[in-house]
Amino acid sequence: MxxxxxxxxxxxxxxxxxxxxxxxxxxxxxxxxxxxxxxxxHTVLEFTPSLIGCMITSANxxxxxxxxxxxxxxxxxxxxxxxxxxxxxxxxxxxxxxxDKFGLTAEDATMVKAPLIxxxxxxxxxxxxxxxxxxxxxxxxxxxVKAHAAVSPKYPETIHYRGEGHFMVSGKAVxxxxxxxxxxx
Amino acid sequence: MxxxxxxxxxxxxxxxxxxxxxxxxxxxxxxxxxxxxxxxxHTVLEFTPSLIGCMITSANxxxxxxxxxxxxxxxxxxxxxxxxxxxxxxxxxxxxxxxDKFGLTAEDATMVKAPLIxxxxxxxxxxxxxxxxxxxxxxxxxxxVKAHAAVSPKYPETIHYRGEGHFMVSGKAVxxxxxxxxxxx
Numbered sequence: 434m435x436x437x438x439x440x441x442x443x444x445x446x447x448x449x450x451x452x453x454x455x456x457x458x459x460x461x462x463x464x465x466x467x468x469x470x471x472x473x474x475h476t477v478l479e480f481t482p483s484l485i486g487c488m489i490t491s492a493n494x495x496x497x498x499x500x501x502x503x504x505x506x507x508x509x510x511x512x513x514x515x516x517x518x519x520x521x522x523x524x525x526x527x528x529x530x531x532x533d534k535f536g537l538t539a540e541d542a543t544m545v546k547a548p549l550i551x552x553x554x555x556x557x558x559x560x561x562x563x564x565x566x567x568x569x570x571x572x573x574x575x576x577x578v579k580a581h582a583a584v585s586p587k588y589p590e591t592i593h594y595r596g597e598g599h600f601m602v603s604g605k606a607v608x609x610x611x612x613x614x615x616x617x618x
Numbered sequence: 619m620x621x622x623x624x625x626x627x628x629x630x631x632x633x634x635x636x637x638x639x640x641x642x643x644x645x646x647x648x649x650x651x652x653x654x655x656x657x658x659x660h661t662v663l664e665f666t667p668s669l670i671g672c673m674i675t676s677a678n679x680x681x682x683x684x685x686x687x688x689x690x691x692x693x694x695x696x697x698x699x700x701x702x703x704x705x706x707x708x709x710x711x712x713x714x715x716x717x718d719k720f721g722l723t724a725e726d727a728t729m730v731k732a733p734l735i736x737x738x739x740x741x742x743x744x745x746x747x748x749x750x751x752x753x754x755x756x757x758x759x760x761x762x763v764k765a766h767a768a769v770s771p772k773y774p775e776t777i778h779y780r781g782e783g784h785f786m787v788s789g790k791a792v793x794x795x796x797x798x799x800x801x802x803x
Contacts, residue, residue, distance in 0.1 A: 448780075452778070455639070570664070610784065612701065618782050
């Protein structure tokens with residue numbers, strides 16, 4: 434399995450990885466139970482505090498672990514984990530230990546009890562910031578309290594879900610930096 | 619400029635285009651004034667009704683047009699419009715008519731007064747579904763009430779923002795459909 438050299442990443446800059454819209458793996462822990470789910474419905478909401486909004490169906494086993502523990506970790510998988518990502522999304526933590534089933538490594542996080550998934554490119558440790566939209570929309574607002582990202586490559590080769598089993602893989606990088614107003618960079 | 623043959627698209631299936639996380643153009647109209655903004659902070663929230671959540675900074679001129687009219691159109695631009703997308707994000711509708719400045723064609727929508735941007739690949743006509751998160755998070759929840767998409771190509775060549783002037787272009791398509799449980803497709 435691919436190994437990464439990771440370092441701390443500024444929480445105010447995680448939009449670099451989340452705004453392009455990748456499928457992510459959400460790890461959680463409540464008491465002694467851990468779980469992992471795949472998630473595609475998320476958005477950046479604010480730079481500072483570093484807020485992200487995530488829709489997590491209440492039928493998901495992870496929903497209650499996150500709601501009760503008030504924490505989770507959002508992990509960014511690369512293409513080499515695509516089959517694992519799909520497998521995780523097609524079984525339930527009610528029935529299996531997903532770290533065990535998929536041979537993933539749970540590493541200790543810094544600020545939360547939920548584990549990092551070592552095989553992923555980046556990790557965002559999250560605490561619930563606002564749960565008011567949970568009842569109506571299953572929408573969590575998390576604050577990212579700590580971030581870790583691989584030093585290389587600069588950008589991960591992410592997978593982006595289109596529904597019906599189909600994905601898009603992140604493609605070429607283009608820059609229009611010279612067309613931006615300085616205050617918009 | 620590229621021309622598309624478009625047809626109605628099911629509103630419950632727009633995740634095909636939005637879940638991968640592209641930069642979109644939001645067109646709006648209040649009374650006689652129209653505007654366009656670029657937006658990267660959005661997420662799908664529900665299939666039926668077709669709900670999407672969008673963070674739009676209140677400093678944006680479009681914020682008030684959308685808030686007052688309670689409507690907008692979300693348009694999906696392809697890579698060939700990238701410079702236009704960046705240009706739109708780096709000027710204000712307070713100062714210029716963006717349709718005029720960027721040579722874009724405003725077409726009548728079906729269910730809202732905000733115009734479609736004809737040069738885009740797809741259009742999602744939106745009405746505000748819930749404005750309760752506006753004051754605290756500038757977060758609109760829209761219902762997509764009508765969708766139009768190009769017949770071809772099947773998937774648009776979208777651009778995805780990473781911040782600091784840098785974008786990712788949508789890459790290759792991969793399918794793991796045979797790894798999904800039928801109920802998850």
